[in-house]
Amino acid sequence: MSDSPAAATPYEVLGVDASSSQDDLRKAYRRLARETHPDLGGTPERFRQVQIAWERIGTPEDRARYDSGTARPRSSASSEGSGHTWAPRPPRPRAESKPRARAFGHPGGQERVRFLELMREWVGRGEPLDDPYDPALVRSAPSEIRRILAKAVAEETTATAVVDLGIAYTIWSNVACGREPELDHIVLAPTGLYAINSEDWGSSVRLVKGEIETANLVAGEQPVRTLTRSARAFEKSSRVPFTAQLIVVPDEALDDPIEPAGKGRRNSTFLVRRSVLPHVLRGALTGGESTDRVDVFELRDRLQQAVRFV
Template sequence: MPDSPLSDSPYEVLGVPADADAATLRLAYRRALRSAHPDTGGDPERFHAVQLAWELVGTIEARAAFDRGGRAATAEPAHEAWAPAAPKPRRDSRPQARSYGHPGGLSREVYLSLVREWAGRGVTLDDPYDPALVRSAPRDIRHVLADALAEEATARSLANLGIAYTIWHDIATDAAGRGLPPKLDHLVLGPTGLFAIQSEDWGGPVALKRGELVGEVLGGERPIRALAARAKAIGRAARVKPTALVVVVPDDHAGEPLELGGTVRGAAVALVRRSRLASAVREGLPGSPHLGGTEVMEVRSRLQAAVRFA
């Protein structure tokens, strides 16, 4: 199963329906492989995706395992990574950042509500994260689950910033949201500034252009504008001013590890790959002011008094 609920299934990669017979599937694979082969001018990423798709559904055994939700007969079901993870004991004794709130919690609640409503009244869902169920759900429902996973992944990355940083997750705001109760995914405070962060997974590439995100997958959304409105609402309530507005996406959805997009109301704007986020926060963004120790303590006190969780 793909890593994201929004990722194309192997059948979609090969351009066949999920109930295609073996001969049709094999023919589609050969055609896709020829058209994507780098030696004939094809796209190497597409070529790799076609090969992976065939590994997942190219044999009777692999296809049956995939349709049940796993990658192979002996593999663990891939959707276990989609369900809320059980807490794991820490092996690193270094102090972690102070953290408040429940990252991805609201998005998971909304997903569970939407998927049960979509399934219909009287239908019992033994596993709302079952891969076959998720694959068949409308894109807007899969998008909510993808965002929950993105928020949780960001939280894991930010936790290792160290004791100098404080993090709030799932913060309620009075700004407008996309089909969800209005909230800011993460707010990070430390000596390198006050970062308002939105974790996203649109299922495809995005880029910064003239201070806003662009991409076919956005469907008319204006993420930087929405993030700025949420950050402004929180800043107004706490009488603080965010120094950076950051949208973090899966690594393969951004062309550069860190892309800057000017400023909005004095806050530096950036699109950041997930693997680059922690170092970007530690280093600070170009054009984003650092904060002194006394200022960090004052801002933290104001936020602690004003923050409300979604």
């Protein structure tokens, strides 16, 4: 259980309503602690989730802090999406000594708009919504609304990481791919051209037969296949091939820094930890080789003409 807005709340982990009494909360914890204990047939991961949930709301004091949104994140590694950092961040001052990458499009923009629409509907028309990013309010919202916010933050975080790499990089965000779902990002780097989707399901992910499995996937969701279809559609329309396809997830969601989604030398889709993305774009997949066979400036011009935004 992470501090992502998409993560299951302690109440959801313990299977109780947020309005439950402290006694009912304690009973639910004791029952689940027995059921999930590894010595009694449970799994270490599930048992740990129950313990973390209890740590957060097990006492009236901790519960009050969690409900009010004043509880501190468990770790700095997962604090990117905690508290008021879920709100849009203002543009950072540009350091003249370090030119940033060229950036086009609005990462997370569609998701932000949809999140605000759904929050207003959920709170109720005519009701005040002074701060839609208030941690207590967000955590009490339905999981499908929290997932949209997590997606927005994930896209924004990826874009920021690429922009900080410098002038040799270019990123386009929310790129249309014909009838297929849009690509969150296309990144042109000295080491190649990358199709990237940024995800945060608020839970750990793993690959099973080339597709992602995680607790919070909606029915029919196939992230690897979706990315592949969108990348191929863009390649067909632009006539520019991708070097690789990347699905970027929070660090705590993935066991290994980089995991291939397929086998063999022709595999080009990878799951990547968020903190490792700059390393990948600098050449972790290509041995550090640059695209010296292609004029990067000419390719950037071609892409600029081909890209259409959603």
